[in-house]
Amino acid sequence: MAKVSRDMTPSARAGSLPASPIRRLAPLADAAKERGIHVHQLNIGQPDLAPPESITHLLERASSEELVYAPARGASDAVSAWQIYFSHHSVDLEREDLLITAGASEALLLALMATCDHGDDVLMPEPFYAPYKGLLAMTGLNAIPVPSGPDFGPPDADTVRQLVTPNTRAMLICSPSNPTGTVYGQNDLEKVGAVAVEHDFFLLSDETYREIVFDGPAAPSALAIPGLDDNAVVIDSVSKRFNVCGLRIGCLASRNRAVMDAALELAELRLAVPMIDQRAVVSALTSPRPYVDTVVEAYRERKDAVLSALGNIPGVVAHPPGGAFYVVAELPVDDAESFAAFLLSDVAVNDETVMLTPMSDFYATPGRGKQEVRIACVFDSETLTRAIRIVGEGLETYPGRTTI
């Protein structure tokens, strides 16, 4: 505990956080903007779609009633709305099975803290949403990478089984997946869930993109799988399905009452989630359709446009997503992060360029994802097509071009 020598430096925990490529690329994007270049930010999942009118309307009517502490679990009418919402997905929950959170981020933080202790292992199918790695570092947990199935499919149950150790406490999946768009079907969840039951670990299931699937009405929830009541813990968010990223409303849901009680105790320490934001989505949660259908149709058209535009670039391999609104593409480059930086610094077509997310940070295995980028389909098809063309032009002049 050599405290004396470390002086007033931050915690080792903070130092162990993986560096963010966004942070490294952001100054380049700012510089491009200063040069008068429009940067198409395909790097973050902040769509341009308008939220449901019920939300903007409710915000207009916000009164000082919304300015008091909500209960730690959530405002009463908001908890009811989440119950109704889940019932539409064949998931019947009691109020005590639910906890409203500050987005999926807080839901995951609470899930990790309520289920795992410092030093425990968490199985993570690769590639995964990059901030998961930071949340694990923050909570002192070890990310154990699990290879995906073919074409980023769900991992094989036997592969998972072989990676389980006495230190395994949870497996963290995301379906539909950010970044790959992989959707875990009922059968996939049953198989992975069986391993969780067999070896007593939690199945933490991030279902933020639940309705955004291109085949069928929604991805099945881990809470709809029989036999997983003790193991399944769902992380959810309204950010993407209702285009209200800025509200920061999500929830944690599980039928494991001891885990939910523990999560509530942890949540009580932060007192409450903003009442006004919780209430704003009540109506949208109880009647999500037809709004979410229009959202899905928008993304279907957009991902098709991106896949089509990527198909026109020699040497690029794009992976059609089953859901969510990202496309993972392998590029013929030495290093996707260098290429992303090059696009921002050296490429502009009619004063436009593109910001992509390099994917090394979406892996726990060193060296993986070096040629991959994540493209967020967050603008209209025409803009996306133009942006991908700029990527293609960038590849033609990029000095580190390779073949895949």
Next chain:
Amino acid sequence: MAKVSRDMTPSARAGSLPASPIRRLAPLADAAKERGIHVHQLNIGQPDLAPPESITHLLERASSEELVYAPARGASDAVSAWQIYFSHHSVDLEREDLLITAGASEALLLALMATCDHGDDVLMPEPFYAPYKGLLAMTGLNAIPVPSGPDFGPPDADTVRQLVTPNTRAMLICSPSNPTGTVYGQNDLEKVGAVAVEHDFFLLSDETYREIVFDGPAAPSALAIPGLDDNAVVIDSVSKRFNVCGLRIGCLASRNRAVMDAALELAELRLAVPMIDQRAVVSALTSPRPYVDTVVEAYRERKDAVLSALGNIPGVVAHPPGGAFYVVAELPVDDAESFAAFLLSDVAVNDETVMLTPMSDFYATPGRGKQEVRIACVFDSETLTRAIRIVGEGLETYPGRTTI
């Protein structure tokens, strides 16, 4: 790591959280309400005052612009507003010295995580705001109690010095203090700060109640003390000064850039704080007066009323606060928690009763605070006076009455 035997139970971390007396008393309060009894909730700091009109007005104008992700550090105009706010308290900060958070709770969580590692010790003058203990348990830190000075005054510098070990990484103070109302003067901060500099630990200063003082315009900030730039980390919140507990807006501030960079990295994992809530307080932050003056005057009258009413009850010792809006009272009872439960279950005057906060959980030293309660002055003087009279009537019939 005997994982196999623990089955699907929550983490030991969750189990290590101190139980909440609020949680234990809440069912009794609910039962009293069901019996048609009005429960004066003097147990929580949720005041009844109206927020500034600028806030309710801004919320009315909230548009879909407020529904996108804010930057992790905070919305640009909101960060500027915090800079202006601090400049009114002789604290000049750069934007990078600030981070907008989901209330003081998140600010403290980030402060603890950015400065301390699992197993580190944090010095805590007793009594302290009870949830601090839970936040330390959550982050794997040890609460080391520091005795207060006379009448809950700031601890003596030598007392602090004697408790420092190589494992000490921070000291957490609250000024004006919840629960005692103790205000650290410039001189107190200098003395405690000198020990922090001498022994290389962080001075985490929760200044949520900054303006709510009954002598002078505001409590001095740890950031206004010369020589503490590397050590002082301030936790702040608008909840109490603007009566917007439900917005959940606070901030973390320090001139230790490495700590703020670390905190920002941690904050990036939760993406953002709700934009609408951040923006709602911009105007109030830049022009807090005269609104906060009316707030202070209201609390001055209220705490005087509570002190006066307590003075009429034989055997009760009340501690006049220098700031904040709580009064700590020692009661002639065997156990303040039992008495608080008795009030809820067995006492009603004209169908009214009172909920108090027993203070054992405000101490890390076992057995301390057993006769103390915290009274939140969150209603008008007349109501408070009536409520304290009910406490007095309760004491007359309480079977565990003692003398102090």
